[in-house]
Each structure stands twice: as C-alpha cells, then as structure tokens.
Amino acid sequence: MSEELGMTVKKSEKFMDWYYEVLQKAEVVDIRFKAKGFDVYLPTAMRTIREMERLFAEELDSTGHLPVMFPIIIPESNLKTEEEHIKGFAREVFWITHAGANKLEERYALRPTSETAMYPLYSLWLRSHLQLPMKFYQSGRVWRYETKMTRPLLRPREFRWFETHCAFKTNEDAIAQVEQDMEIFKKIVTDNFCLPFLLIKRTEWDKFPGAEETYAFETVLPDGKILQIGTTHNLGQKFAKVFDVKYLDSDGKKKYVYQTCYGPGISRMLGAMITIHGDDKGLIIPPAVAAVQVVIIPIYTGNTKADVMKKAGELLGSLAEKDFRVDLDDREQYTPGFKFHEWELKGVPIRIEIGPKDMEKGCVSVVRRDFRERISVPEDKLEEQLLEIMDSINSQLLKRANELMKIQDAKDYPELKKKLNEGGFVRVEFCMEEKCADKLKEDTGAEVRGTLFEQSTKAKGKCVICGKKAKEVAYVGVSY
Amino acid sequence: MSEELGMTVKKSEKFMDWYYEVLQKAEVVDIRFKAKGFDVYLPTAMRTIREMERLFAEELDSTGHLPVMFPIIIPESNLKTEEEHIKGFAREVFWITHAGANKLEERYALRPTSETAMYPLYSLWLRSHLQLPMKFYQSGRVWRYETKMTRPLLRPREFRWFETHCAFKTNEDAIAQVEQDMEIFKKIVTDNFCLPFLLIKRTEWDKFPGAEETYAFETVLPDGKILQIGTTHNLGQKFAKVFDVKYLDSDGKKKYVYQTCYGPGISRMLGAMITIHGDDKGLIIPPAVAAVQVVIIPIYTGNTKADVMKKAGELLGSLAEKDFRVDLDDREQYTPGFKFHEWELKGVPIRIEIGPKDMEKGCVSVVRRDFRERISVPEDKLEEQLLEIMDSINSQLLKRANELMKIQDAKDYPELKKKLNEGGFVRVEFCMEEKCADKLKEDTGAEVRGTLFEQSTKAKGKCVICGKKAKEVAYVGVSY
Numbered sequence: 001m002s003e004e005l006g007m008t009v010k011k012s013e014k015f016m017d018w019y020y021e022v023l024q025k026a027e028v029v030d031i032r033f034k035a036k037g038f039d040v041y042l043p044t045a046m047r048t049i050r051e052m053e054r055l056f057a058e059e060l061d062s063t064g065h066l067p068v069m070f071p072i073i074i075p076e077s078n079l080k081t082e083e084e085h086i087k088g089f090a091r092e093v094f095w096i097t098h099a100g101a102n103k104l105e106e107r108y109a110l111r112p113t114s115e116t117a118m119y120p121l122y123s124l125w126l127r128s129h130l131q132l133p134m135k136f137y138q139s140g141r142v143w144r145y146e147t148k149m150t151r152p153l154l155r156p157r158e159f160r161w162f163e164t165h166c167a168f169k170t171n172e173d174a175i176a177q178v179e180q181d182m183e184i185f186k187k188i189v190t191d192n193f194c195l196p197f198l199l200i201k202r203t204e205w206d207k208f209p210g211a212e213e214t215y216a217f218e219t220v221l222p223d224g225k226i227l228q229i230g231t232t233h234n235l236g237q238k239f240a241k242v243f244d245v246k247y248l249d250s251d252g253k254k255k256y257v258y259q260t261c262y263g264p265g266i267s268r269m270l271g272a273m274i275t276i277h278g279d280d281k282g283l284i285i286p287p288a289v290a291a292v293q294v295v296i297i298p299i300y301t302g303n304t305k306a307d308v309m310k311k312a313g314e315l316l317g318s319l320a321e322k323d324f325r326v327d328l329d330d331r332e333q334y335t336p337g338f339k340f341h342e343w344e345l346k347g348v349p350i351r352i353e354i355g356p357k358d359m360e361k362g363c364v365s366v367v368r369r370d371f372r373e374r375i376s377v378p379e380d381k382l383e384e385q386l387l388e389i390m391d392s393i394n395s396q397l398l399k400r401a402n403e404l405m406k407i408q409d410a411k412d413y414p415e416l417k418k419k420l421n422e423g424g425f426v427r428v429e430f431c432m433e434e435k436c437a438d439k440l441k442e443d444t445g446a447e448v449r450g451t452l453f454e455q456s457t458k459a460k461g462k463c464v465i466c467g468k469k470a471k472e473v474a475y476v477g478v479s480y
Numbered sequence: 481m482s483e484e485l486g487m488t489v490k491k492s493e494k495f496m497d498w499y500y501e502v503l504q505k506a507e508v509v510d511i512r513f514k515a516k517g518f519d520v521y522l523p524t525a526m527r528t529i530r531e532m533e534r535l536f537a538e539e540l541d542s543t544g545h546l547p548v549m550f551p552i553i554i555p556e557s558n559l560k561t562e563e564e565h566i567k568g569f570a571r572e573v574f575w576i577t578h579a580g581a582n583k584l585e586e587r588y589a590l591r592p593t594s595e596t597a598m599y600p601l602y603s604l605w606l607r608s609h610l611q612l613p614m615k616f617y618q619s620g621r622v623w624r625y626e627t628k629m630t631r632p633l634l635r636p637r638e639f640r641w642f643e644t645h646c647a648f649k650t651n652e653d654a655i656a657q658v659e660q661d662m663e664i665f666k667k668i669v670t671d672n673f674c675l676p677f678l679l680i681k682r683t684e685w686d687k688f689p690g691a692e693e694t695y696a697f698e699t700v701l702p703d704g705k706i707l708q709i710g711t712t713h714n715l716g717q718k719f720a721k722v723f724d725v726k727y728l729d730s731d732g733k734k735k736y737v738y739q740t741c742y743g744p745g746i747s748r749m750l751g752a753m754i755t756i757h758g759d760d761k762g763l764i765i766p767p768a769v770a771a772v773q774v775v776i777i778p779i780y781t782g783n784t785k786a787d788v789m790k791k792a793g794e795l796l797g798s799l800a801e802k803d804f805r806v807d808l809d810d811r812e813q814y815t816p817g818f819k820f821h822e823w824e825l826k827g828v829p830i831r832i833e834i835g836p837k838d839m840e841k842g843c844v845s846v847v848r849r850d851f852r853e854r855i856s857v858p859e860d861k862l863e864e865q866l867l868e869i870m871d872s873i874n875s876q877l878l879k880r881a882n883e884l885m886k887i888q889d890a891k892d893y894p895e896l897k898k899k900l901n902e903g904g905f906v907r908v909e910f911c912m913e914e915k916c917a918d919k920l921k922e923d924t925g926a927e928v929r930g931t932l933f934e935q936s937t938k939a940k941g942k943c944v945i946c947g948k949k950a951k952e953v954a955y956v957g958v959s960y
Contacts, residue, residue, distance in 0.1 A: 013959060030605075031552070032604060033597075034555050035552055040549070040601055042548055046547035050537075050547070067530070069520070070521075071515060072552070073515060075514050090580065091580040091581065093580060095579045095586075096574050096575065097575065098574070099625035101570075120514065121512065124510075219670060480822070
C-alpha cells in the first residue's frame, strides 16, 4: 500500500480536513481549478452521478415529466420580468457582457435557475386545457455567485441539479405535485442514496424569489450542520401572470395556470452521501448508485495465476450476466493489499477475493465495505448472498444516517442554545416574526429553517426567543 | 388528423423550410428563445440525444477513457496561455465580466472548447510514465459566438458535444488514438446513426488553433452541402509545453506528453440525422437511437375495446421484456389515424397495429416507417421479424445517406465549378496554397476541405485552380 493512498485524517476528529482529503484521494473532486467555487469532477464523482441521474430521469419519465434542454443563458430582460425574482437573484448572477470584441446589446445571465428562461416558451406552447398538466424537466448545471466561503459539492458556484417545471389547472393540482415531488425524493434519495430528510416549509422571508410557498429537503451532516439537498416551490400564478402562461379552458375562458418547480440538487446530494456515509478508510457508496457494486480481486502466485485468473474471469462474466455492476481488478503492477485499500477508499460496497484456497472449497471470500467483515460464500449461493449483503449495506447506511438526523425539542432560549451546540434540528415554539429569527442568527449563527410540510403542529405556548405568543412549531439549526 | 400535425413543405422542394417545419412539428427544437443561436431542445431531441450519448459513453468507457466534468468557464489567463489558440478563438468567445454588481478581477470565457481548462490540471495530475496513456472525456456543451447566419443544431451558438483529451508517450501513440477515434466514429455514427463520413485532414491554414494536425469527420446533407460532425486533433507537444504537462519516464528523465483531443458533435449529428433520414412525412430516427423503437396502436370499437386493450398490454409487456424500447399509445382522445401521423412525424421506426381482425388470425400488423410498408406478422414470429425490420431500416437509411455522399472528380476549374453545383465533395489535384483556396472561395463559395486521412493519394498533375504543379488530391465542397 502506498503512503499516498491511505487516509491520514480521522473523520470524527477533523471533519472538514477529512472531507477534503477523501475528495482528493478517492478521485471525487479536484479543487485546484483557477476560479473560486468552480471544481473539477473526477471519475468517481461522474460515475456515481451517472447512476444518480439515471434514477431521477427514470422516475421523472415515469411520472409524466418530459425531458427538455434550455440554454444556460437568460437575457437580462427575461430575468427582470418577475420583480421579486430579480431582486432575489440580482446579487448572485454572473453576467455575460461581451462576445469576441463586441459588447452585447443585451446582457445575458448565466442561469441561477430557469423559470425566466422557460416560462416565455410555456406561454407559446400552452393553448388548451387538454395540454394540462404540462410537466417538463431538465438536468444540467446552474451558477450562483456564492459570496460565503465556497465548499466543493456542498456550496459551490457551479452545481449540477435536475429541475422540473410543471403547470396545472388548479392550486390543488399544484399541491399534489409538491406531494409527488416528496414521494420521488423519498423513493430515490432515502431508499437509494440512503439519505433521510425533512421537508421543511420555509418562512415568509426565506422563500424562493417569486414563489408562493417554498419547501426544502434538508438533511443533517456529521458535523451537525443542516444541508438543503433540494427544494420544491408552489409558484401559484405569479409567474403565469407576468409571463402570460394561460390556456383556453373547457368553458371557453382563458385562465392562468398554477405552477410548481422542483430542484433536486445532484452536487449537494453527492456531497451529503460522501460526508454522511464515508469513514476513516474513505468513501462508502450506496449499492444502488455505485458504478462498481462488486469488485473481484484475484489472489495468486506464479503457479496458481492461470487457474485463478480463469476463475475470476468466469465470476466476472456470470455476475455481469446477472446485472451486477462488477469489475475485475487484473492490474499486475499492484499487490492485492494495495487494491483492497484503493477500492475501499473509492467506496465500492463489496469486494470478492478469489484465490487457490477458496477455489479448493468451491467458495469465494466476500468482504463488505461498511463493516469490513469477511465471509466465505459457496459459489452457488453467491448471487443470493450478494443481493442480501447489498440490501444490508443499504439499511445500515440509512440507519447511521438516521442517527445523525437528530431532532430535539427545546422549551426555552437557553435550552435552544445548548441543543444547537449538539447539532441537528431543534424544534421550538416560535412567533414566526423575522426579527426574532434575526436575533437568533445573530446570537447563535443558527437559522429558523421553517415548519414541517407534512404535519403542521400548532403552537400552544410562547415563542422561545421573544416570549410572545407562539404561532407555529419551527425547526431551527445551523446550515451550510 | 389535425391540419397542424401534418407536414406541408416537401423536403425535395424547399429543404430549409422543410427542416424548420419538421423541427417544430416533430418537437425537436424550438427556435423562439430570445437569444440568437440559442435554441430550446424539445423531448424528441432530448430522448434521441440520450440514446446517442449512451452509445458514446459506453464506447469511450470501453476504450479506456474516464469521465470527468470541468467547469464551463475558463479564466482569461488560461485561455491566453497558448498563443495560436487564443488567436483562433478570440473572436468567438462569450465573456463573463461581472457577478452581481461586482466587476470580476479576471474575465471568464464561456468555454469554446476545453483544452485550456483541462491541461493545467493534467500538469498537476501527471507524474509518472505508469499513468500513460491518460484518457479522459466529458459530455456537455460549448459556446461559440457564430457570426454567420445561425441554424438550429447545424450552426448554433450553443451546442452539445463529447470531448476526449488524451496524453501519450509518443507521437505514434497519438496517431493510433486518431485511428481509434475514427473506429469509434464508424462504429457509432455510421453503424448506429446511419451517417457515412469522410475523415478529412485539414489544410495548414484551417487547423484547430494550437493543433499539429486536424482531422474532420464530414458528411453530406440533402442540399449537397458538407457538414462537419466531429473533429479529432493531433496536438503534438504544443499544449504540453505551455501547460507543462510532463512525466517522469522510466529512464529517469522528465518528458512532455503528446496529446490528442476528439470532439464528436452531438447537436450536429442530430441535425444530420434529421435532415438526411427524414422525409415528407417527418422524421425517421434510426432504430439504434430511437427512444421508442416500436409503438403499439390499438384499434377497436366499443365492443372490442376490452379484448384489444388486453392484447395490446400483453404485447407491450412481452416486447419490453425482450428489450425493445416500446410504447403503447392508449390515449382515448385521438383516433388511430391521428396517432399514425403523429408517430410517423416523430420518426418512430416501427408501428404495430392490433385490432380484432389481427387477433382472430393470431397476427399483428407491422408498418415500417421508412417504406411505410405494412405486413401481417404471426405473433410467435414477432420478435424475430421486428429485429429483421430494424436491421433492414438501418441498412436502408445508410444506403440512402450513402447516395447523398457524392464524391466526384474534376479535371479542371470549369468542371470543378460545374460539379460543385451538383453538391457533395469534388476531388481535385491541388497545389495546397492558401491563396488558391481563397480564390476558389471567392469564385464559388466552396472551400478546400482538405485531404483524406486514410489514403493520401499523391497528385501527379496540375492544380485545377492555378495550374501550377499539384501537391495533393484535395476534397472541395460547400459547407455549413
């Protein structure tokens, strides 16, 4: 094993140092591109992202969303059409002003999000109520001029995401879409990426610019901080009215649509998976999105090489046939020990070792990445055992992630401050006034994230911050 | 059938009008985005592109290329490092100068291509000869400020492509990579997209800025014009020297690498497929990249509906199981006639009609999109027949495309001018002087595209333009 390959920092001791080390050594992201907040995604990231995006695309296809691709630029006049929207994004937008030696007649923004790019076209496309619901999605990148300290994947200036933009006849349809967005998140992000989340309804002062309601999917990282990994917005009719998105209804009247948009953040979810699931040996990639789910490592000496390699090749073929994503590491310049460490570092969920002793017994050695536990499996039970182990890794990762997803209650301000120090969400009764949230932020760095989408528990007592009558039960935490 | 659905322009009469009509009606591209040369890709485009890109990614993966993703911006100082490169691209680059209200300290270019983004990192990554060859690829978009008239997909300002960037020990390795790039092109673009091409070596004055040699993959569109659908470049050591990309060789010496880069143009290839394969009824998508290869259309009356729908559902399931990309059009608001036209317009290669009469005979009706020929197929022969028909459509599309790929010889300037009017390539003896190419361009609008990569036939006679001694056999044509 090379000195360079092994991790040197312990996750539990210096979390952020561990993160930067694993990003580099596991070939996830290179942060040395010469523009702040713009990172280079390396093969481990791209291969995992390919699986993540495939799951989202399949799910969106099967729920009636159609794929489109809009330009990455938005003419300034489009971006300015919705007043709150431009106010919200004005400080975050990169501007293209020149082309070649020419000054452009109109500036183009690098899109920070695509509402104002897409809805002028929706206005041209939509004619009749028969076209509703109209549901489109695109996968790609957006850019925001982040002025806080940037962090690769977690808080970059360029990030990958999916965005869906849907139009409906009624507000009820729009709310049902928000519920579907949540179901999709649960199915993909929790069940496959092993990331739990709360769906938090943002406060009035913290909504997406132009939205009626904003809901954020939020998870908790190992340092106790909260990371928003997606959002969904009920846009109501605001954008429809400024972009003239209407349809001829069956009663012969022209009506504005109700709109929603949904943005699962691929970069941030990858960052969440890396930080939450990884350990002192490197990454642990959930089986559902691991580009390589099973790696076969042949173990031989000069004498046994031919037989072992033949057997390893057969295993590779038979597992690939059964739709495992499997790789055979037949590199001759590295020792098995080096290979073990490298594949552990890159987070491959299962390693199979095959050598002469295993072959004599008709078995292979199977090592799972999470517990690093080794078992001997008879060849005829291998497929069944691998499926079981993958399921078990999946449950185990989710279980650990759920343990980080701390939600505590606090009855007064001192208790709130104390529990904020322990990380995760703290649940409090709250007056829902912005100035109270500002005070909290100033005192503690923590933010009122909002209330829960699913069950809005009415508050009975007093606001933990100002002591006036509380309106809602709010979730508070320190965020990325 | 709705008036709006059917095509009104004949391809053979008004080619460009036909192109714009089919782009709109088959939901390929919407050209009404408010920025010249930036188009919106609609579901038909995106679904086809997904299949196209899957084929490229699989092939690049299997030939040792690793996926990466670089930022879409390039700091100005990077772009300027290689002198010829910036000279070549200076007039084509979009510049980001501001973020929010701030002027950036350094301007960022929207990447027109990624050499100067990537190679500074290559310099950091590459240490030892053991890492060579080093082969990376990314799929994404690039932007060029096209000043000629823009055309959707064919000559836009924003386009999708793949790019590979490889580094080698020797120039021979680099040349072998150019050959592999050509093999990959043949396997994917000719065998699956049904597009023939010539691999043309560009003249000295028409090379990629910074390259030692530039090779272009070129096909011929139905109007006789030539479209470059990809390029591959032997960069030699020019970029390696300015970006300091070197390695420690086994002899203990530090050496610069030899580099190649390869850019299959996804947008342009989609444009080529649409224009070359389409007909007066709409698109014809080659089976290998059709998102829907087979569409099932149930034909019933009130009485027979339940039985027909049951059978149609069974067919759907059994074909999907056999890995056909199949769809069942069960929309109730449209007649079968309307559906036939719509799926023909969108280019689905095969339509299956199933009705009570077919069911009595244990058959289905199968209609192929290219000849629009209908046959009755017994259910137990269906899989076999569909595979045969898909193969036959594939051959047929390639055959038609080959007929457009006209290559004629001309012995003198009048004959050259006459044959240029007939479209395609004209092969002539040529002095290889830029001023002769300029004269040709001025006289006819045609360009010297270059010489052939595979067989460089030496010229024996005189340059058809100036009459001086010819150096090479060159290919001439009018291009997009």
